[in-house]
Amino acid sequence: MSLKTHHPVPLPLASYKAQHVKLVVEGKLATLTLNRPERKNPLTFESYAEIAGIFRAAAHDDQVKAFVITGEGGNFCSGGDVFEIIGPLVEMNTVDLLKFTKMTGEAVKAMRACPQTIVAAVDGICAGAGAILAMASDLRVGTAKAKVLFLFNRVGLAGCDMGACSILPRIIGQGRAAELLYTGRAMGGEEAERWGFFNKLSSSENVLADATALAKDIADGPxxxxxxxxxxxxxxxxxxxxxxxxxxxxxxxxxxxxxxxxxxxxxxxxxxxxxxxxx
The missing domain is CATH 1.10.12 (Lyase 2-enoyl-coa Hydratase; Chain  A, domain 2)
Structure with missing residues (x-):
């Protein structure tokens, strides 16, 4: 188990061989796919760090102009892996827990710091840290089937995770953000679009294509x-x-x-x- 803040990533991104997520670079566009569909694409210690490393490297990549981030198999991301992350956290001391929470925050910092526009394509489950990754993106294309859950309080934690109390109110407003963070309830896709979390709704069949088209349009811009x-x-x-x-x-x-x-x-x-x- 590694709690490094980031992995060294070779430049350019087109030469990087991802180990814990799928990264494809085609021209100006990079697509990052969370690809553990059998478990709804949960994150691990390693994938957190790799995501941070990829977006840190993107800040120095002159070829990639925009990103799409999505999940494999009809779901975006179910959050931190219960057995590979949550279980070990219960056994950690305060020092190691702080190393972990700072490491997860690095992923959001890297997403916000890179100059490229990030478009999230969100279908199905988008929970916990997965909801955070969607939130940290610049634009979000969702589906009516999407379920967005900031469920930290359901596991005895505060809603203030990875920047949620800062970023989420900017997107949907203070009162709505407070409701989601206090209750941990699911925000459905149509509600998410109505509240401004999703910029637009698409079908499950077209959500990735629509997000990619939006990202390509931005990549072709100034x-x-x-x-x-x-x-x-x-x-x-x-x-x-x-x-x-x-x-x-x-x-x-x-x-x-x-x-x-x-x-x-x-x-x-x-x-x-x-x-x-x-x-």
Whole structure:
């Protein structure tokens, strides 16, 4: 059992051979699949660390412009593996427990820190740490069959896990987030779309294709500018309106120096659709 914060990951991501999750890089798009379908894709100590390592490496990858994260076999993720994680945690001392909780948080930190847009394709069970991975993504495409559960209190734990008390209220609002975190109840797919957790609903047959199409569309956009948008969305939560306006002035000025900004102007002048290259 390893509690390392991350695995060393070779660059570029296209050369990385994942051991505990499935990673496929095709052009500008990387797809990360949780692939233990016989148990609804639970996470292990190793897969937590590998996910963190992949997204840390993504911050230095110039080829990959967007991510899709999904689960194999009709479910997204059932959370931490009961026997491979929950059982061992009961036997750990405080020092090792803190190492574990910090290690799991690294996955969310890496997802939020990488410049690429992350689109989650969510079907079936999306529970515990699986719900956190969906929450930590930038966009979420779900299905009516999806069941999202922040079920930490059901196992005697607080709802404040891996950033849930910070990020979830930003997505669905404080009151709704509090309800889910206090009760641990399932949020159905249609409710999740109505509350804004899912950006759109798709069918089980098409959810991955729809999420992939959305990610590809973003990957074809001005990716430096998209990365700046992600960064500012993250930073401005702790800023006043005045600070946000000043920070966005700097961010936008930097984007105006890119070739993509120039390409967009010349394409508009020529009445053509701009072809962005991410620089």
């Amino acid at each position: 990716t430096f500018a998209n990365g700046m948008t992600k960064r500012m969305l993250e930073m401005e939560w702790a800023m006043s309106v005045e600070q946000s306006i000043e920070a966005e002035a700097v961010a936008q000025a930097l984007c105006m120096e890119t070739e993509d900004f120039s390409r967009a102007f010349h394409a508009f002048a020529a009445k053509q659709k701009p072809v962005f290259e991410g620089n």
